[in-house]
Amino acid sequence: MTTAAAFQVLPSQTIPDDTPVLGGRRNLIPGAEVPLFGQSGYWPGDCLRRPANRVKSAWRASFPTDPLWNLRTREIAFGMLNSSHKILRDAGLFFRAENWGLSSVRQMCDKMRLIATWAVEQQMPQDLAAWAAEDWQDYLDHHALTSGTSTLANDVLTIRRLLDFAPLLTGGGLVRTRGRGSRLRRWPSGHTPVSCPPRRFRRPSGGRSCGPPGSTSMTWPRRSLNAATSRPPPWRPLPGHGARPIGLGTST
Numbered sequence: 001m002t003t004a005a006a007f008q009v010l011p012s013q014t015i016p017d018d019t020p021v022l023g024g025r026r027n028l029i030p031g032a033e034v035p036l037f038g039q040s041g042y043w044p045g046d047c048l049r050r051p052a053n054r055v056k057s058a059w060r061a062s063f064p065t066d067p068l069w070n071l072r073t074r075e076i077a078f079g080m081l082n083s084s085h086k087i088l089r090d091a092g093l094f095f096r097a098e099n100w101g102l103s104s105v106r107q108m109c110d111k112m113r114l115i116a117t118w119a120v121e122q123q124m125p126q127d128l129a130a131w132a133a134e135d136w137q138d139y140l141d142h143h144a145l146t147s148g149t150s151t152l153a154n155d156v157l158t159i160r161r162l163l164d165f166a167p168l169l170t171g172g173g174l175v176r177t178r179g180r181g182s183r184l185r186r187w188p189s190g191h192t193p194v195s196c197p198p199r200r201f202r203r204p205s206g207g208r209s210c211g212p213p214g215s216t217s218m219t220w221p222r223r224s225l226n227a228a229t230s231r232p233p234p235w236r237p238l239p240g241h242g243a244r245p246i247g248l249g250t251s252t
Contacts, residue, residue, distance in 0.1 A: 010071045013170045069116035091167040111158035
């Protein structure tokens with residue numbers, strides 16, 4: 001089902017290798033083999049019904065080749081695919097049942113591979129608690145050279161997974177602290193990373209700045225990180241759309 005890994009496979013302290021990664025209330029294809037957590041190369045989605053616009057080779061979650069990032073990504077992927085599993089509840093994590101699908105997990109894995117490659121190249125500490133907010137900003141700055149705003153918003157969301165699933169991660173994830181100097185402050189419930197104002201709001205002039213009206217000094221990607229660590233500011237609506245601020249909706 002998967003090729004042998006060409007790197008050392010680290011064991012998880014929270015998830016046994018023989019644990020199926022797909023199940024629960026999902027509508028699995030009868031007789032199809034379900035991947036196990038210990039498969040470190042990729043998890044195929046052969047047991048799930050594949051969308052018509054998705055080729056078979058893309059209907060899977062592929063993991064980084066660095067041993068530690070490989071394990072972290074598999075643990076997060078398991079948590080997303082089994083958001084109401086007893087293993088998560090035992091770790092103190094409680095999410096809505098079947099909160100994420102394979103497509104969301106695949107996208108997270110793709111982003112995590114980019115983070116892992118950058119972290120290895122920059123010789124970053126293996127302990128995520130030793131990373132400062134400036135380190136994550138450096139990664140976003142690096143990735144912004146070849147990416148658009150919507151792509152960077154997904155990068156910030158992937159970094160958030162290291163915070164959301166920290167109790168599940170072997171060796172720990174991002175530290176949830178508050179105040180200045182925090183590793184990555186918790187963003188408020190019901191808000192997502194801000195890429196740019198919604199279409200019905202006026203975008204301020206001044207290049208690619210995505211700040212509120214009158215603020216043009218902060219451009220991508222620093223604002224994206226701030227959006228993940230503080231309450232998003234209200235946007236000024238266009239005439240005819242009301243005057244009250246509108247909060248951003250949740251996203252999975």
